[in-house]
Amino acid sequence: MIRLDSVDLIFNSGLPNEMTALKNINLSVEKNELTLLRGASGSGKSSIFSLIAGLVKPSRGDVIIDGKSIAKIPDSFAALMRRDKLGVIFQKFNLIHDLSVYDNITLPLIPSAKTTSEIRLSAEKILTDLTLTNKINTAVRYLSGGEQQRVAIARALINQPKIILADEPTANLDQALIESFLHIIHDLKAKGITILLASHDPRFSELEWVDQVIDIAHGEIQ
Amino acid sequence: MNLKLIDYGLSSLWRRFWKRFTVILIFSLLVFLLVSIFSIATSLRQELGITLDALPELIVQKMSGGRQTVIPAERAYEIATIPGVSAAIPRVWGYYYFGSANVNFTIIGQDPDLDSYKAKYSKLFELNAPLIDTLTRPFFLAGQGVVDIMDEYYFKDEFFFITSKGEILNLVLAGTFVDESSLETNDVIIMPEILARELFDIYEDDATDIVVRVPNPAEIEIVKQKIQFLYPDCRIIGKDQIDTSYQNIFDYKSGLFLALLIPAFMAFFTMIYDKASGLSLEEKREIGIMKAVGWRVEDVLFLKLLESGFVSLFSFFNGVAFSFFFVYILNAPLLRNLFIGAGNLKPAFQLIPVIDIHILSLSFMAIVPVYILATIIPAWKTAIIDADEVMR
Amino acid sequence: MSILLSPEIIIIFIEDVLLLGFNSLAVFLAYGIQQRFDLNQTTALQYRLERQTYLVSTIIRFSLFIKIFSFAFFIFTLDKLSNFIPGAMCGVGVTNASPYGLYVLLIKLFSIYLYGFWLLIDREDQKTENYNYTVKKFRYFIAIYLFFLIELSLQYLYLSDINPEEIVSCCGTVFNAANTSFTGQLLKIPNGIVLPSFYAIFVLLIWTSLRRDVIWTGILNLFFLAFGLLAMISFFSTYIYELPSHQCPFCLLQSDYFYVGYLIYALLLSGTFFGVAALFLKLFYGIQLKVLKLSILFNLAFVILVSAYPLFYYIRNGVWL
Structure with a gap:
């Protein structure tokens, strides 16, 4: 489902402030696998996510998502890939605080060809699953941390993605919320979704349903 | 044409209405000035037409x-x-x-x-x-x-x-x-x-x-020549000559005014460019999020240019409405003196309302393209914002 | 007094200066892109170029947009200037006030076609995942830009050449068959030949379009444009004015005829644009465009609209003009 073939990622290549973010990364995630990416912050986890999401292009090597190389396609096609196949849960949730819950979670589908009623239907279903229905018209800035996290999850699910990327999803959450998050992730895996989790939270390593653990440090896989 | 995108554009414009307020205000003011000047000139010309019909050939x-x-x-x-x-x-x-x-x-x-x-x-x-x-x-x-x-x-x-x-x-x-x-x-x-x-x-x-x-217009020129031949010491003035010279004066005056407004256009252009370029951190973050969740560069560009379109249309209609009120209801205080000769008594005339496609198209062409062009580069800069920053 | 100070002309100049500035920037970027664009590179430069393509495309798209409005506005202006230029009754007189007039109009129209073709190539390019036409389309834009410079110079020459003191001929003289000018000569071709040719070309056009013969449809569209204009001047316009001797392509743009001319010309120009565009893109870029239907649609609307005038005249009055 996800494959990185000897990928290098160099920022500002050829310039005095050249910075190698990733070196010779080989990684493969099969369909419906849950892969845990472990490493300290700054180790290159986020860069791998950016590559998989097509937000940056590799300086060398190839990135293949769902059987298709995205290393050299135009930005617009990378964006279409994100829109169709990917759901991302960001570390800081990255919600738009002025907008309502509904507007936040439907944001990915606004430029799509889906009709408003179709979007409405799937949004309501997801919000019911995540018990957020009563907050549908509330502006995100009035929500608690846990609610915000669930909105972020809802937004990642709105396009019925094949792949979920979650970057440090449990940072800044208390015990109860982490438990409920694990529950949600488990459900998603049960639905056949491929999941890539980046975290240095030791709790994830203990889960028996994690299929693959990859340790990363200084931009290289250990 | 994506209606959802248009809807989103409208609502985000509304969210940041006060940020755009100065632009809308100045834009409306420029349109107001332009439409007023052209309306007064046209209205006067219209009056002149009424007057000229009564003139002898x-x-x-x-x-x-x-x-x-x-x-x-x-x-x-x-x-x-x-x-x-x-x-x-x-x-x-x-x-x-x-x-x-x-x-x-x-x-x-x-x-x-x-x-x-x-x-x-x-x-x-x-x-x-x-x-x-x-x-x-x-x-x-x-x-x-x-x-x-x-x-x-x-x-x-x-x-x-x-x-x-x-x-x-x-x-x-x-x-x-x-x-x-x-x-x-x-x-x-x-x-x-x-x-x-x-x-x-x-x-x-x-x-x-x-x-x-001379009732028949076709004969005017011949009659004129005959009179000239009969009385070489006479000067013969045709109605069309008066007409042309008056029209030229009105055109000249509104043209001159427009030429004087060019620096104002320049300033306007620069201001728009500046305003549109200076994205707040909040806005940058928002665009980054949009791109990260699947908006294409084209979608963001479209959204931004749509926003310019809305702002310009809104301001344009604003300016037009205000100008019509000013010219035809208040009878254009101050501005109309520009057009009326000071030699004789200043006529206390009522401007005849003319809603002229020409005036509107003139003012529209004078300002809307300027605005939209000024927002192209900032819109592009916004659209190509690195989205991978929201990942970190 | 020069006409250069009339507000319309000033606005046309403001627009041109802006377009010139933005197009110059676009051509500067386009030059760099077509020189150094290399899809196999993964350098920062390549990514920067990829991003620049969006800016260039946007500028060109807006240029076309503004140029279309400007063109209509330019014609509107010519029409209005006829008030100031002695002898001129409509845009024809103003166009003929300088030898450059006709060429300015033609070159402006042609320029819009060229920008339009560019947009169609761009649209195809954006459908491909590997930038198939990117380098080609930017090379083509450099050519358009040079053409745009010629257009601006000619337009400047034309406008500064008009002398409001000089008496010009009105459409009645220019489109008089007795006139020995080129246009006059063309109009000597009797309606008995022009009209049947016009309709025959149209029928052929439909036939080739339905057979999806891009080459012949494109060529026929060029003929259709020429004969359409000719038939407009020598035959259809007389029915719009309801005056057998009034043959003029410009007066119908005036408010007396509810600005119907803008609609008529827009239909004819759009119809032939798509027809010719299909030919152009196929010949030079090997792109198969699916625009023949649009071409038929616009051309058909044009034919129906202009034919309606004489028909209704006949129904109402029982005679032909």
Whole structure:
């Protein structure tokens, strides 16, 4: 489902402030696998996510998502890939605080060809699953941390993605919320979704349903 | 065309309405200025059209030493015999300087026994001065502007004119006329021809000029040549010449004004560019999120340019509405003085409302492309924001 | 007094200066892109170029947009200037006030076609995942830009050449068959030949379009444009004015005829644009465009609209002009 073939990622290549973010990364995630990416912050986890999401292009090597190389396609096609196949849960949730819950979670589908009623239907279903229905018209800035996290999850699910990327999803959450998050992730895996989790939270390593653990440090896989 | 995107664009514009407020305000102001100027010019031109229709096709003036002088009235009979001429009438008229108020009145002498004259002014007499016996007492008629000025100097029902010979001519104000177009008649005084002759010291055989009516436009040029051939000492002015020169003046003035506005456009352009470029961190983050969740560069570009489109349309209609109110309801204080000559009495005219596609297209073309072009580069810069920053 | 100070002309100049500035920037970027664009590179430069393509495309797209409005506005202006130029009754007189007039109009129209073709190539390019036409389309834009410079110079020459003191001929003279000018000569071709040719070309056009013969449809569209204009001037316009001797392509743009001319010309120009565009893109870029239907649609609307005038005239009056 996800494959990185000897990928290098160099920022500002050829310039005095050249910075190698990733070196010779080989990684493969099969369909419906849950892969845990472990490493300290700054180790290159986020860069791998950016590559998989097509937000940056590799300086060398190839990135293949769902059987298709995205290393050299135009930005617009990378964006279409994100829109169709990917759901991302960001570390800081990255919600738009002025907008309502509904507007936040439907944001990915606004430029799509889906009709408003179709979007409405799937949004309501997801919000019911995540018990957020009563907050549908509330502006995100009035929500608690846990609610915000669930909105972020809802937004990642709105396009019925094949792949979920979650970057440090449990940072800044208390015990109860982490438990409920694990529950949600488990459900998603049960639905056949491929999941890539980046975290240095030791709790994830203990889960028996994690299929693959990859340790990363200084931009290289250990 | 993606309706959801348009909807989103509208609502995000609304969310940040106050951020765009200065732009909208200045934009509206520029549109307001443009539309007002063009409307006044067009409206005046329209008035002029009404006035010009009443003008004779040709005016014959006698020249002497390069200056206009009195013309022998008998030439009118000769001109009238030229085929194609329906009438040739000698006129007695001139300017009268009223020193106290520092203004010029236009005085036109007309024979009160003429049928056309009676038909035109009899109503006036009935309305305004039923008590005055016009046959026994010397009288005059005046435009509203003249009457107002006289009022200021406490002349109520009569006025003392001083003739060229220095004698006093005491005339009764018999009526005020209000015409469809006041641009021309505001400073006009009409009096019996014999009195006008006395005032200007013009002999009975002479006239100020001769007006010639030629009903068929195709014959005007030939008639003109024939008169010129008959009287080489005369200057013949066609109606179209007056028309063109007036129109040119209006066009010239609005053009000049527009040229003066160019620096304002430049400033506007720079301001838009600046405003649109200076994205707040919040906005940058928002765009980054959009791109990270699957918006294409094209989608963001479209959104941003759509926003410009909305802002420009909104401001444009704003400016137009305000300008129409200003010009046709408030009668364009200050601005209209730009167009009216200061030589004679300033006419107190009402601008005729004209809703002209031309004015609107002119103002639209002057400003909307400027605005949209100014936002292209900032919109692009916004659209290519690195989305991978939201990952970190 | 020069006409250069009239507000319309000033606005046309403002627009041109802006377009010139933005197009110059676009051509500068386009030059760099077509020189150094290399899809196999993964350098920062390549990514920067990829991003620049969006800016160039946007500028060109807006240029076309503004140019279309400007063109209509330009014609509108010519029409209005006829008030100031003695002898001119409509835009024809103003166009003929300078020898450059006709060429300015033609070159402006041609320029819009060229920008339009570019947009169609761009649209195809954005459908491909490997920038198939990117380098080609930017090379083509450099050519358009040079053409745009010629257009601006000609337009400047034309506008500064008009002398409002000089008497020009009105449409009645220019489109008089007795006139020995080129246009006059063209109009000597009797309606008995022009009209049947016009309709025959149209029928052929439909036939080739339905057979999806891009080459012939494109060529026929060029003929259709020429004969459409000719038939407009010598035949259809007389029915719009309801005057047998009034043959003029410009007066119908005036408010007296409810600006119907803008609609008529827009239909004809759009119809032939798509027809010719299909030919152009196939010949030079090997792109198969699916625009023939649009071409038929616009051309058909044009034919129906202009034919309606004489037909209704006949129905109402029982005679032909």
